[in-house]
Amino acid sequence: MSTARLDLMASAAGKIGGVTWHHLFLLWTDAAGKQVCLRAGPQCLPLEMLYGRKTQDGEAAEDYERSPAGPYGLIAFSSAPYEPGTVDFDPVAANVTLASGNAAAQLWDNVQEAAQALQKEEIPYDPVGKGGNWAITEALRRCGAQVALPPKRWAPGATVLARDPLEDEIATRRIGQPVAI
Amino acid sequence: MFVEDEQLAAFAPGLDAQFRVRCAEALGVRGQWSEERVKRAVDTALERAPTLGLSEERSVFAYLLLATDIALAKPEEALVRGVEAILREPALPEWQRVRLARDYWLQMYQPPAP
Numbered sequence: 001m002s003t004a005r006l007d008l009m010a011s012a013a014g015k016i017g018g019v020t021w022h023h024l025f026l027l028w029t030d031a032a033g034k035q036v037c038l039r040a041g042p043q044c045l046p047l048e049m050l051y052g053r054k055t056q057d058g059e060a061a062e063d064y065e066r067s068p069a070g071p072y073g074l075i076a077f078s079s080a081p082y083e084p085g086t087v088d089f090d091p092v093a094a095n096v097t098l099a100s101g102n103a104a105a106q107l108w109d110n111v112q113e114a115a116q117a118l119q120k121e122e123i124p125y126d127p128v129g130k131g132g133n134w135a136i137t138e139a140l141r142r143c144g145a146q147v148a149l150p151p152k153r154w155a156p157g158a159t160v161l162a163r164d165p166l167e168d169e170i171a172t173r174r175i176g177q178p179v180a181i
Numbered sequence: 182m183f184v185e186d187e188q189l190a191a192f193a194p195g196l197d198a199q200f201r202v203r204c205a206e207a208l209g210v211r212g213q214w215s216e217e218r219v220k221r222a223v224d225t226a227l228e229r230a231p232t233l234g235l236s237e238e239r240s241v242f243a244y245l246l247l248a249t250d251i252a253l254a255k256p257e258e259a260l261v262r263g264v265e266a267i268l269r270e271p272a273l274p275e276w277q278r279v280r281l282a283r284d285y286w287l288q289m290y291q292p293p294a295p
Contacts, residue, residue: 016273016281017266070211128277128284159287174236175197175227 001023004020008140009066011090011157012152019136022153024133025088026140027095038115040135042125043073062094072125077115077133097138107143114139126157133157200238201227204245211249222249233268238276244268247283256290263289 009028011023025039040090044067080086099107118139123130134157137147149155186232204223226245235241251261266284 017263017268017270017278019263019266019285114223128280152289154285154288156281156284159284173238175200175230175238175241 002029002031003100004104005029006098006104006111007095008098008136008147009037009088009090009093009095009147010150010155011088011093012087012139016156017105019154022094022114022133022150022155023088024136024149024155024158026098026108026111027082028104033170035087036079037086038077038079038080038112038136039088040075040077042127042132043069043076046071060097069122069124071127072127072131075123075125075130075132077118077119077135077139079112094153096150098145110143111139111145113141114136117141118168123131131157134160140145185234199263200242207242208249211246212253221228222252234263234271235268235275235279237275240279243276243279247279247286251286254290254292260289262287 004026007027008025009025011025012020013023014021023039025037028036028038044065054113082089096103115135118135123135125131133155137155137158140147147158149158201223204226205216205219207224209216209219214222223245226248227241229248230236230241230244233244235244248262251264264282264286269280270278270281273281275279
């Protein structure tokens with residue numbers, strides 16, 4: 001028997017400008033060693049990202065239905081056993097342990113509830129803002145957990161970006177280019 | 182309505198000058214620097230922005246604030262290279278690049294221990 005624990009995992013997901021970015025998910029390990037992960041992602045993908053993708057029913061693009069919430073739909077949480085062949089399984093993912101023992105069990109229960117509540121808020125998925133990484137860390141923040149990311153792993157969206165109020169006032173006009181009035 | 186080309190020739194420089202003033206004002210409240218130094222910093226950022234593929238006012242403005250934070254923090258060169266690489270990512274629109282670069286900076290920069 002080992003001790004139950006809850007880990008925040010960071011799995012390398014791609015590169016932006018050559019810089020590796022990571023996808024975050026939570027990994028619950030019970031005292032018997034059984035593992036379950038909790039992830040957040042987009043409800044759907046934009047049509048241009050579906051071309052060439054296959055599903056069990058054929059071409060993914062054929063089933064495309066545009067979401068009124070935007071190209072990625074809403075933020076959607078899902079939970080599944082963590083085992084080889086599943087979408088988030090990554091044996092080399094970096095981790096940081098958030099809690100162990102009874103505290104972990106309590107946090108796992110709370111974070112699942114927080115995830116459900118967040119999903120009910122129907123927040124549009126924004127891949128460079130309120131996306132999957134934001135949703136996972138936001139669920140943790142709502143449980144009062146200290147969110148520390150695995151060291152030196154960039155997880156876009158995990159940080160809450162304080163917007164400079166002036167940014168909202170400034171137009172999208174291009175410098176020195178035509179102006180629509 | 183759209184401003185005709187002839188009108189624009191006289192009009193856009195005025196807007197650009199106004200934008201430059203707004204940038205200087207925004208930067209000026211972030212520290213106690215001389216007016217001259219603030220203007221120089223704004224001009225440097227405005228000059229640098231096109232080389233990073235930034236031309237929208239909001240992107241240039243966000244870049245100016247980010248560049249100032251970075252310049253003041255004096256981080257490791259590798260971190261600056263990472264920020265610039267994200268800013269140059271050709272596959273993303275400029276506003277997304279600036280937001281991601283800022284996100285990267287905020288997550289990866291560790292202020293030196295006091």
